[in-house]
Amino acid sequence: MPFLGFLVCALTLGQAKAPITALAICPNGDAVLAGSQSGLRVLSWADLRETRQVATSLSHVTAIAFAPDAQKLLVAGGAPAERGVVEVLSWPGLEKIQTLHGHPDLVLAVAWSPDSRFFATAGADGTCTVHGWQGGKAASQSLRYTGHSRPVQAITFLPDGKLVVSAGVDQSLQLWNATTGKLERSLDNHLRAVNDLAIQPTAVQGSNPAMVASVSEDRTLRLWQPTIGRLVRFARLTTVPRTVVWSKTGDHLLAGCNDGSVLQLAPDSPDLTPIRTIHTKLGRIHALAIHLPGGQLLAGGEKGVAKVPLP
Numbered sequence: 001m002p003f004l005g006f007l008v009c010a011l012t013l014g015q016a017k018a019p020i021t022a023l024a025i026c027p028n029g030d031a032v033l034a035g036s037q038s039g040l041r042v043l044s045w046a047d048l049r050e051t052r053q054v055a056t057s058l059s060h061v062t063a064i065a066f067a068p069d070a071q072k073l074l075v076a077g078g079a080p081a082e083r084g085v086v087e088v089l090s091w092p093g094l095e096k097i098q099t100l101h102g103h104p105d106l107v108l109a110v111a112w113s114p115d116s117r118f119f120a121t122a123g124a125d126g127t128c129t130v131h132g133w134q135g136g137k138a139a140s141q142s143l144r145y146t147g148h149s150r151p152v153q154a155i156t157f158l159p160d161g162k163l164v165v166s167a168g169v170d171q172s173l174q175l176w177n178a179t180t181g182k183l184e185r186s187l188d189n190h191l192r193a194v195n196d197l198a199i200q201p202t203a204v205q206g207s208n209p210a211m212v213a214s215v216s217e218d219r220t221l222r223l224w225q226p227t228i229g230r231l232v233r234f235a236r237l238t239t240v241p242r243t244v245v246w247s248k249t250g251d252h253l254l255a256g257c258n259d260g261s262v263l264q265l266a267p268d269s270p271d272l273t274p275i276r277t278i279h280t281k282l283g284r285i286h287a288l289a290i291h292l293p294g295g296q297l298l299a300g301g302e303k304g305v306a307k308v309p310l311p
Helices: none
Strands: 022-025 031-036 039-044 050-054 060-066 072-079 083-090 096-103 107-112 118-123 128-134 137-145 152-157 163-168 173-177 183-187 194-199 212-216 220-225 230-236 241-246 253-257 261-265 276-279 285-290 297-301 304-308
Touching: 022 060, 022 072, 022 285, 022 297, 031 060, 031 072, 039 060, 072 107, 083 107, 083 118, 096 118, 096 128, 096 137, 118 152, 118 163, 128 163, 152 194, 163 194, 212 241, 241 285, 253 285, 253 297, 261 285
Parallel strands: 060 107, 107 152, 194 241
Antiparallel strands: 022 031, 031 039, 039 050, 060 072, 072 083, 083 096, 107 118, 118 128, 128 137, 152 163, 163 173, 173 183, 194 212, 212 220, 220 230, 241 253, 253 261, 261 276, 285 297, 297 304
């Protein structure tokens, strides 16, 4: 298996700062938002230096998501076993628009619909919600999905904006209707908790069913076409993958792992064997983000955040 040496551009955010648990690159690519138990920070993309600390009520920041319209973003988290919170902020002003309290435990993941009209949340309480976005705010009423039996760690909309895939500690991926909350299909091939999901870029899918990648504590990465209930292929890994993203062009998958490595995989290869292992000095990797203007990869982990060199 090819590999690359240790990263030379890692930025450790100080001994007193907590591990990076959430990352998002701003729409024009010139800044990065990094979340942790020390709050929310803005870093410049060029050198990953902190330029601003953003006021937040969250004691833990676990997820960040920009809306496709590039006008707003979600910052999610809360306090373990006490409350889950989602803050809606404006972009680029980072002014607080709204604060939502809908989960009695941490919000672990958030996602926007492709048209920015809805957003979904996934919680450690085992539930998911879908909120409509109307008149510059989230609607007062939301749909709640209760199909999971344990904490939900990942969530994504499919390209039609009508279906959602969620996954978590109960080992299942569940496909459900974002309007009615009806379960369409449950996929339960994973043998341990599912840590993350990522949907293939729409431009790559063409007329094919949407493709979703999942990573699990069972040390596998799996590719699915959830609308037809198909497990396409899977890879057995030597370390636990915690987070996964697709490359800008959709022709590669990048998985961040417990041992501090980033695995690069070709989704069209028959056995999904990793084609490259990139070792970092970040410790356990919790978050990955793709710099869409340039296609570079950003990783966040126990010891900071770094750009990951890709060939």
